[in-house]
Amino acid sequence: MAGLAAGTAALAAPRVLAQAPPHVAVVGGGFAGASASRALKRQGTDIRVTLVESKARYAACPFSNAVLAGLRDLDAQYFGYDGMKRDGIDVVAASATAIDAEARRLRLDDGSDLAFDRLILAPGIDLMLDAIPGYGASGAEVMPHAWQAGEQTALLRRQLEAMDDGGLVVIAAPANPFRCPPGPYERASLVAHYLKAHKPRSKLLILDAKDSFSKQRLFEEAWEELYPGLIEWVSLSFGGRVTEVDAATKTLTTEFGSHQAAVANVIPPQRAGAIAAAAGVADRTGWCPIDPVTFESRLRPGIHVIGDAAIAGAMPKSAFSANAQAKACAAAVATLLAGGQPAAPKLINTCYSLAAPDYGISIAGVYEPREGLLAEVAGAGGVSPLDAPADVRASEAVYAEAWFDTITGEVFG
Amino acid sequence: MATTRHRRLMRGGLALLAALWAASPHAAQRAPLPAPAGATACSGCHAPAGNGPVPGLAGRPAAEIAAAMAAFRSGERPATVMDRIAKGFSDEEARAIAEWIAAGP
Numbered sequence: 001m002a003g004l005a006a007g008t009a010a011l012a013a014p015r016v017l018a019q020a021p022p023h024v025a026v027v028g029g030g031f032a033g034a035s036a037s038r039a040l041k042r043q044g045t046d047i048r049v050t051l052v053e054s055k056a057r058y059a060a061c062p063f064s065n066a067v068l069a070g071l072r073d074l075d076a077q078y079f080g081y082d083g084m085k086r087d088g089i090d091v092v093a094a095s096a097t098a099i100d101a102e103a104r105r106l107r108l109d110d111g112s113d114l115a116f117d118r119l120i121l122a123p124g125i126d127l128m129l130d131a132i133p134g135y136g137a138s139g140a141e142v143m144p145h146a147w148q149a150g151e152q153t154a155l156l157r158r159q160l161e162a163m164d165d166g167g168l169v170v171i172a173a174p175a176n177p178f179r180c181p182p183g184p185y186e187r188a189s190l191v192a193h194y195l196k197a198h199k200p201r202s203k204l205l206i207l208d209a210k211d212s213f214s215k216q217r218l219f220e221e222a223w224e225e226l227y228p229g230l231i232e233w234v235s236l237s238f239g240g241r242v243t244e245v246d247a248a249t250k251t252l253t254t255e256f257g258s259h260q261a262a263v264a265n266v267i268p269p270q271r272a273g274a275i276a277a278a279a280g281v282a283d284r285t286g287w288c289p290i291d292p293v294t295f296e297s298r299l300r301p302g303i304h305v306i307g308d309a310a311i312a313g314a315m316p317k318s319a320f321s322a323n324a325q326a327k328a329c330a331a332a333v334a335t336l337l338a339g340g341q342p343a344a345p346k347l348i349n350t351c352y353s354l355a356a357p358d359y360g361i362s363i364a365g366v367y368e369p370r371e372g373l374l375a376e377v378a379g380a381g382g383v384s385p386l387d388a389p390a391d392v393r394a395s396e397a398v399y400a401e402a403w404f405d406t407i408t409g410e411v412f413g
Numbered sequence: 414m415a416t417t418r419h420r421r422l423m424r425g426g427l428a429l430l431a432a433l434w435a436a437s438p439h440a441a442q443r444a445p446l447p448a449p450a451g452a453t454a455c456s457g458c459h460a461p462a463g464n465g466p467v468p469g470l471a472g473r474p475a476a477e478i479a480a481a482m483a484a485f486r487s488g489e490r491p492a493t494v495m496d497r498i499a500k501g502f503s504d505e506e507a508r509a510i511a512e513w514i515a516a517g518p
Binding site: 331368384403405406 | 456466
């Protein structure tokens with residue numbers, strides 16, 4: 001009997017195995033991970049998808065600068081996972097604590113294990129709070145980074161509202177690479193918009209750890225036009241890099257001197273979310289090298305890395321990039337699971353920034369795999385024109401908001 | 414001339430690929446056609462319904478989408494970002510994307 005049963009099982013096994021749908025685990029429910037989960041379900045193949053995300057709601061960073069300026073409710077930044085559940089994605093409210101790439105298993109903080117055929121890691125960024133002496137987790141409660149949206153956004157908004165007219169707002173911007181390259185400058189613009197209307201004697205100082213920034217000429221043109229004399233940008237060469245802070249007095253020290261702020265927004269250096277290092281997919285830079293066709297880790301086969309955590313060559317760390325990468329990665333993973341050879345993708349990024357509520361500017365790029373990285377397609381992409389008429393800026397502001405509505409609908413809706 | 418031949422070759426390749434997929438024992442579970450390079454990025458801005466200021470693409474004929482991409486690329490049709498994006502795609506690539514969108518994935 002036992003022999004017969006075993007024989008039947010042995011005969012049946014290959015058929016059962018062939019029919020069991022492959023399982024892809026996705027870690028991280030931001031723009032990258034949520035997009036990938038959905039895209040996998042929409043490949044048309046039978047793939048079981050588990051999304052591992054500890055938070056019940058995602059707080060989106062794009063447009064959170066408008067929240068800081070009082071132009072938008074923080075509630076409008078939150079998105080849940082009900083849409084994903086409706087799509088048949090198994091959403092597990094837990095954090096991944098360890099990943100065994102060889103055994104293809106994931107350890108969760110509730111003590112359970114999750115086996116996968118392939119893993120898509122989308123952990124976003126980790127803020128290196130201790131990289132700036134004097135800052136740290138307690139410093140962030142006084143001088144918010146607001147670089148992961150949510151409570152930090154609300155805190156910085158409250159501080160701006162409470163500040164007296166004539167106060168100095170300081171934004172400390174990090175060196176490259178970091179999440180949302182134009183973000184600190186959009187933030188400066190929209191905070192200036194708020195100050196100009198409500199606290200016109202105030203000043204805004206950007207202390208920068210670099211000598212140039214995304215859409216720089218466009219931002220500078222907008223600042224000259226909209227907020228003359230309000231925003232001052234101090235580059236690395238002119239002593240912009242913050243070397244130390246004192247949270248008690250809100251003092252930021254640079255190589256050239258120190259600045260006492262009424263409100264200080266310190267955006268610290270970043271690296272891939274902690275699970276990336278734990279999984280062995282982050283290199284010495286703190287970010288994750290990937291194959292530009294499949295997004296598979298160069299360090300651990302079977303694990304794909306997308307979004308801000310990945311070293312995506314010329315692609316900036318943006319929500320648009322994360323979404324585009326997620327869809328390309330999902331297609332590659334589905335092809336690999338079916339035993340196929342993924343074709344080289346082309347990716348697009350479009351990043352809008354608001355210099356004012358009715359003043360939008362953008363940068364766009366098209367990317368393809370070249371020499372092992374995602375490289376820009378020559379002759380394509382670039383930024384909005386300088387000296388454009390107001391109606392062009394106004395329409396880009398409209399497109400910016402339309403983009404946010406569309407992408408959050410596609411990803412979370 | 415070369416372009417037309419190229420296009421025909423590519424269409425032939427896609428048809429062959431589709432036939433191979435259809436012939437697979439798991440055809441029912443398989444995607445109809447993999448998205449051509451770049452195609453899945455469009456929906457980042459273009460919602461299927463397209464009720465907002467950015468036009469939707471669902472239901473549009475392939476020829477219309479391909480012609481729009483060509484006009485954006487040449488600058489004949491003014492745009493804020495599509496002129497910059499369209500320059501990243503050849504006629505063949507734009508046509509493949511247009512056909513995939515028109516087929517309503």
